[in-house]
Amino acid sequence: MATVASKLYSDDVSLLVLLLDTNPLFWSNRSTTFSQFLSHVLAFLNAVLGLNQLNRVVVIATGYCSCDYIYDSSLTLSGNSESGRTGMPALFGSLLEKLEDFIDKDEELIKEQEHDERIASSLLSGSLSMALCYIQRIFRSGHLHPQPRILCLQGSPDGPEQYVAVMNSIFSAQRLMVPIDSCYIGTQNSAFLQQASYITGGVHHAPKQLDGLFQFLTTIFATDLHTRSFVQLPKPVGVDFRASCFCHKKTIDMGYVCSVCLSIFCEHHKKCSTCGSVFGQSKLDGASTVSDKKRKAPDS
Amino acid sequence: SPVEVGEGDSVERNWSMSDWQVKYKSSLKDRGTEGILKLREGMLLFVPNDPTSDSKLKVLTPNIKSQKYTKEGSKKPAWLNLSNKQGDSHIFEFQNYQDMHACRALITKALAKCEEEQTKKPAAVLTSAEQLSIADLELRFKVLRENIELQRLHKEFVETKVLTEDEFWATRKKLLGKDSIRKSKQQVGLKSMMVSGIKPSTDGRTNRVTFNLTSEIIFQIFAEKPAVRQAFINYVPSKMTEKDFWTKYFRAEYLYSTKNTAVAAAEAAEDEELAVFLKPDEILAQEARQKIRRVDPTLDMEADQGDDYTHLMDHGIQRDGTMDVVEPQNGQFRRSLLQDLNRHAAVVLEGRNIDVDSENTRSVAEALARVKQVSKADGETTKDANQERLARMSRLAEMEDLQAPQNFPLAPLSIKDPRDYFESQQGNVVNEPRGAGTLKRNVHEAYGSLKESILEIRTKGLRDPLIKPEVAFEVFRSLTQTISTAKNIIGKNPRESFLDRLPKSTRDEVLHHWTSIQELLKHFWSSYPITTTYLHTKVGKLKDAMSNSYSQLEAMKESVQSELRHQLSLLVRPMQQALDAAFQHYDADLQRRTAKSARGSAGEANGSV
Numbered sequence: 001m002a003t004v005a006s007k008l009y010s011d012d013v014s015l016l017v018l019l020l021d022t023n024p025l026f027w028s029n030r031s032t033t034f035s036q037f038l039s040h041v042l043a044f045l046n047a048v049l050g051l052n053q054l055n056r057v058v059v060i061a062t063g064y065c066s067c068d069y070i071y072d073s074s075l076t077l078s079g080n081s082e083s084g085r086t087g088m089p090a091l092f093g094s095l096l097e098k099l100e101d102f103i104d105k106d107e108e109l110i111k112e113q114e115h116d117e118r119i120a121s122s123l124l125s126g127s128l129s130m131a132l133c134y135i136q137r138i139f140r141s142g143h144l145h146p147q148p149r150i151l152c153l154q155g156s157p158d159g160p161e162q163y164v165a166v167m168n169s170i171f172s173a174q175r176l177m178v179p180i181d182s183c184y185i186g187t188q189n190s191a192f193l194q195q196a197s198y199i200t201g202g203v204h205h206a207p208k209q210l211d212g213l214f215q216f217l218t219t220i221f222a223t224d225l226h227t228r229s230f231v232q233l234p235k236p237v238g239v240d241f242r243a244s245c246f247c248h249k250k251t252i253d254m255g256y257v258c259s260v261c262l263s264i265f266c267e268h269h270k271k272c273s274t275c276g277s278v279f280g281q282s283k284l285d286g287a288s289t290v291s292d293k294k295r296k297a298p299d300s
Numbered sequence: 301s302p303v304e305v306g307e308g309d310s311v312e313r314n315w316s317m318s319d320w321q322v323k324y325k326s327s328l329k330d331r332g333t334e335g336i337l338k339l340r341e342g343m344l345l346f347v348p349n350d351p352t353s354d355s356k357l358k359v360l361t362p363n364i365k366s367q368k369y370t371k372e373g374s375k376k377p378a379w380l381n382l383s384n385k386q387g388d389s390h391i392f393e394f395q396n397y398q399d400m401h402a403c404r405a406l407i408t409k410a411l412a413k414c415e416e417e418q419t420k421k422p423a424a425v426l427t428s429a430e431q432l433s434i435a436d437l438e439l440r441f442k443v444l445r446e447n448i449e450l451q452r453l454h455k456e457f458v459e460t461k462v463l464t465e466d467e468f469w470a471t472r473k474k475l476l477g478k479d480s481i482r483k484s485k486q487q488v489g490l491k492s493m494m495v496s497g498i499k500p501s502t503d504g505r506t507n508r509v510t511f512n513l514t515s516e517i518i519f520q521i522f523a524e525k526p527a528v529r530q531a532f533i534n535y536v537p538s539k540m541t542e543k544d545f546w547t548k549y550f551r552a553e554y555l556y557s558t559k560n561t562a563v564a565a566a567e568a569a570e571d572e573e574l575a576v577f578l579k580p581d582e583i584l585a586q587e588a589r590q591k592i593r594r595v596d597p598t599l600d601m602e603a604d605q606g607d608d609y610t611h612l613m614d615h616g617i618q619r620d621g622t623m624d625v626v627e628p629q630n631g632q633f634r635r636s637l638l639q640d641l642n643r644h645a646a647v648v649l650e651g652r653n654i655d656v657d658s659e660n661t662r663s664v665a666e667a668l669a670r671v672k673q674v675s676k677a678d679g680e681t682t683k684d685a686n687q688e689r690l691a692r693m694s695r696l697a698e699m700e701d702l703q704a705p706q707n708f709p710l711a712p713l714s715i716k717d718p719r720d721y722f723e724s725q726q727g728n729v730v731n732e733p734r735g736a737g738t739l740k741r742n743v744h745e746a747y748g749s750l751k752e753s754i755l756e757i758r759t760k761g762l763r764d765p766l767i768k769p770e771v772a773f774e775v776f777r778s779l780t781q782t783i784s785t786a787k788n789i790i791g792k793n794p795r796e797s798f799l800d801r802l803p804k805s806t807r808d809e810v811l812h813h814w815t816s817i818q819e820l821l822k823h824f825w826s827s828y829p830i831t832t833t834y835l836h837t838k839v840g841k842l843k844d845a846m847s848n849s850y851s852q853l854e855a856m857k858e859s860v861q862s863e864l865r866h867q868l869s870l871l872v873r874p875m876q877q878a879l880d881a882a883f884q885h886y887d888a889d890l891q892r893r894t895a896k897s898a899r900g901s902a903g904e905a906n907g908s909v
Contacts, residue, residue, distance in 0.1 A: 022750065024743065024746030024747045024749070024750045025742070025743065025746050027746070027749070027750055027753075028742070028745065028746035028749055028750075033753055034749075034750055034753035034754070035753040035754070035756045035757040035760075036763060038753070038754070038757050039757060039762040039763040039766065040763075040766070040767075042762060043762055043766050064743075096754060096757065096758050099754060100751065100754050103747060103750055103751060103754070104751075106747075107743075107744075107747045110743055207775075208778075209771065209774070209775070211767070211768070211771055212767060212771040212772060212774060212775040214766055214767045215767055215771070215772045215775040215776070216775055216779075219775070219776070219779060220779070232783055232787075233783075234779060234782045234783050234786065235783075235786050
């Protein structure tokens with residue numbers, strides 16, 4: 001069995017980890033409904049599984065305040081139930097069931113939460129971490145494993161309070177050499193996703209028409225890693241490298257950086273909150289006091 | 301026809317163009333080839349009349365070392381003999397003396413001019429505050445020759461007087477200093493070969509034994525045999541000359557080598573100085589005994605009985621490998637290989653610890669004696685040192701089990717709570733406050749609609765058709781456009797940079813601007829804050845050079861083709877931004893200065909009133 005498997009293992013066997021944005025606050029006021037979106041995505045997953053017999057797909061749902069594994073193609077062996085329904089591929093019956101359960105759980109969690117005054121962002125950092133954990137398990141499973149990559153289907157805006165966690169996940173992905181592709185279907189720009197794709201060597205695209213989403217997905221994001229070396233994929237001309245400050249989680253362009261741990265602050269602090277190192281007096285303050293002293297002398 | 305040169309004429313006017321009919325002789329015996337001697341700017345040309353002959357000659361003026369000529373009035377024809385720096389000599393026979401003198405005068409003038417130019421350049425440099433040595437200048441020229449980029453920068457700035465030589469090289473000391481590192485002194489160690497024991501050369505015919513003595517051998521002898529050193533200090537020059545001393549020493553060595561202990565004893569009895577050399581070395585023995593006394597019985601094995609090389613009367617092999625039995629009373633005149641080797645090894649391991657000119661034997665001896673004195677003084681145990689040693693010994697001999705428990709002062713361990721870090725990451729999140737009630741309602745609605753969608757897709761299945769053909773076509777079209785425009789901007793090959801697409805001259809210009817602007821900015825920013833007038837003038841000059849660069853960049857942008865212009869301006873933008881920042885700073889500083897001086901003068905005026 002092992003020898004047969006190794007013979008079938010060609011260069012383009014891939015493991016696709018899809019991070020699905022199920023933030024209700026985003027989907028509630030969109031022209032494209034969630035069901036249309038889902039049909040595009042499910043067809044795309046079917047196409048990916050059809051490209052190679054050994055391809056695998058894992059779907060992680062990114063909710064408003066939680067995330068969970070929805071589907072793992074290597075676990076569901078055969079479609080037992082739901083095969084009678086029209087038009088629905090048997091594979092995805094369990095996916096939809098699990099998705100419904102997940103949304104119920106997410107709703108429960110949001111009832112318990114007290115502070116809900118934040119931007120309607122989804123928990124990207126959580127799902128990225130879960131994806132990386134799964135990929136790490138795959139790496140340790142043995143010599144023969146598919147080449148993993150992460151595809152992030154996101155529409156919600158970036159939550160600046162997740163900046164540190166997202167950057168940490170991105171750097172882990174870079175270390176593991178796992179590319180993070182990102183397809184942004186929202187209105188504003190997502191700096192996190194652009195940076196993620198740029199640093200890990202993945203593809204970032206923001207399609208304008210959502211009714212052609214399936215075409216975008218199959219053209220750009222279905223290519224495996226081996227094929228990408230000779231297929232030209234759209235490259236963004238520039239990357240938005242903005243960060244958010246560590247103290248208020250605001251998005252900033254210019255700020256103060258701690259020279260020990262590289263944490264970013266929007267205003268001058270006496271002490272770094274991450275590593276505890278004490279900052280000296282900034283040069284600007286020093287210069288102004290000296291010139292004040294100089295000016296005082298001739299007057300007095 | 302030659303140009304007439306009168307006495308009072310200024311020769312510069314006619315310098316560059318003079319021709320004479322001459323005969324060129326490579327040596328005195330040569331018959332001579334006829335031709336024309338031309339004097340041009342910087343060189344001498346001889347063109348023979350016969351085009352087939354190959355005695356054309358070209359001599360550069362700086363190469364001419366001297367010129368000799370035949371005297372007027374002698375019966376010889378007018379010859380001018382030019383010798384160049386390589387040692388060759390060229391003889392020209394002129395038609396008459398007048399021509400020859402004219403030529404000679406012009407050559408002299410040219411030579412003087414060359415001299416002047418040669419001395420002018422170093423003189424200008426040496427007038428600077430730091431007198432540079434010729435070696436430094438040569439080093440600088442060498443570095444410039446090797447690095448073309450640097451040479452270009454140097455030409456642009458130092459020769460247009462924007463920067464002075466010193467300022468240019470001030471930040472490049474590393475380039476100049478590289479050679480000096482190679483000249484650092486390396487300490488030479490001692491040879492492990494025993495030079496002091498090399499056998500002398502014996503001449504069987506005349507029965508003479510010749511010992512060689514170099515300064516290295518003297519050093520070794522003094523280092524290994526302190527008794528000999530002491531004897532040298534005592535006896536020379538008071539009792540005997542150095543030659544006698546060494547003769548006696550080598551006689552002792554010879555006696556050792558013959559293994560004739562009886563003769564050795566006899567001679568020692570006669571000659572007291574000789575006896576010194578034949579006895580075992582007392583000084584060494586004393587040192588060894590002292591070292592043993594200093595040893596810490598608890599731990600250190602710094603020295604033991606075996607250190608006393610001279611008194612180890614054990615089964616050592618003789619120097620020559622024999623194992624003769626020797627009478628006990630003459631035992632002291634024997635030396636064994638073991639003793640010599642050990643002593644030599646100990647000296648080599650100690651190393652060369654004096655730094656004295658080895659030519660003067662006496663100074664070597666004295667220096668070694670001084671060193672030994674110092675080390676002995678250090679080693680002498682004073683009363684306090686003894687106390688301390690005893691305390692240390694008693695402490696080390698303790699048994700830990702029987703000790704009382706020691707209460708050392710402890711610092712409490714402080715382990716930070718990791719939650720502090722995570723909590724601080726939450727921070728005080730700032731956002732628009734929303735009415736809690738409305739939010740909850742919105743959320744519920746949102747979740748409701750989401751669940752409805754899922755139900756819908758479960759019942760209805762996937763959309764059919766999934767995607768309309770027009771839409772798909774539109775997607776393909778837009779993607780193709782995106783990719784092709786990106787290719788135009790970024791380039792077919794992601795590794796190819798925009799610089800390669802520029803024409804070569806523009807590319808070189810851009811790169812050169814980059815380095816020169818960096819150099820200017822480096823000097824500009826380092827001159828602030830302005831405290832002296834020197835810095836003030838320097839900043840002024842730098843600012844002029846920078847505005848010059850700026851306008852050159854603008855001109856370059858205009859000159860390039862239209863499809864490359866955008867990319868070029870993107871490339872050039874950071875340079876211009878840096879220059880703009882510098883200009884801003886300059887203007888702000890100037891404003892501040894004038895404001896301050898205005899205020900100062902206003903204050904003074906008030907004060908005086």
